[in-house]
Amino acid sequence: MNTSDSSKAGTVAVHAETARRNGQRTQRMVTLAVLAALVVVLAVAGAIPVGAFTITLTLVPIVIGAILYGWQGGALLGAIFGVIVSIQVVTGAAGAFSTAMLEYGPLVTIVTCIVKGAAAGLLAGLFFNWFSRINYYLGVILAAVIAPVANTGIFSIVCLTVFRGLVTDALGATAGSGLLMAFIAGFIGVNFVIELTINVILAPVIMRIVKIARKGK
Numbered sequence: 364m365n366t367s368d369s370s371k372a373g374t375v376a377v378h379a380e381t382a383r384r385n386g387q388r389t390q391r392m393v394t395l396a397v398l399a400a401l402v403v404v405l406a407v408a409g410a411i412p413v414g415a416f417t418i419t420l421t422l423v424p425i426v427i428g429a430i431l432y433g434w435q436g437g438a439l440l441g442a443i444f445g446v447i448v449s450i451q452v453v454t455g456a457a458g459a460f461s462t463a464m465l466e467y468g469p470l471v472t473i474v475t476c477i478v479k480g481a482a483a484g485l486l487a488g489l490f491f492n493w494f495s496r497i498n499y500y501l502g503v504i505l506a507a508v509i510a511p512v513a514n515t516g517i518f519s520i521v522c523l524t525v526f527r528g529l530v531t532d533a534l535g536a537t538a539g540s541g542l543l544m545a546f547i548a549g550f551i552g553v554n555f556v557i558e559l560t561i562n563v564i565l566a567p568v569i570m571r572i573v574k575i576a577r578k579g580k
Contacts, residue, residue, distance in 0.1 A: 395439065406447040423561075423569065425441050425484045426507050426569060430487070430488070430491045431573060434487075436488065437485055445477030452473070452476060460533060468525060471526075478517060483513040491506040522546065530542065
């Protein structure tokens with residue numbers, strides 16, 4: 364092979380690699396757009412009211428995105444979820460307590476909605492990355508578990524600190540451990556357990572979806 368042929372072969376290889384990367388980039392954008400649309404639909408129409416708050420399946424596509432595209436993809440989808448929740452809070456669709464939170468501290472309420480969603484996706488991506496090195500299935504399951512833990516955990520911390528007075532008024536509980544237990548039982552207990560259970564049950568489905576998506580890469 365002469366120098367000219369080598370040069371042509373090198374050019375073809377470069378073009379092929381560029382085309383492959385562009386294809387991957389396009390696939391990533393399309394998949395994230397589909398997952399984002401699913402997040403919006405589930406956040407708006409897939410909420411199940413239980414007690415003072417609602418149970419949602421929205422964390423499932425967030426976990427899928429986090430597994431496929433790392434913490435960045437998970438954080439993006441989680442932030443989109445947070446924006447939708449913020450809109451629901453502002454419009455009064457998120458419930459009476461959320462409306463009270465908005466009136467008491469509008470900025471903190473909106474920031475909390477976005478941060479807890481973004482953190483759920485971010486941590487799901489990190490946990491999958493860390494633990495899938497040990498075992499792929501362990502990584503998926505822990506990603507599915509950490510998402511609702513982060514989402515509910517951040518919300519709980521903010522409620523028990525910034526909005527402690529609102530929680531006390533709503534529950535009629537005393538300060539200290541009595542307030543904590545009343546908050547867990549009255550605000551997050553059933554919701555959190557159901558969301559966590561749903562995510563764990565759907566983990567095999569998540570695994571299957573991710574494998575199919577990766578085969579198409």
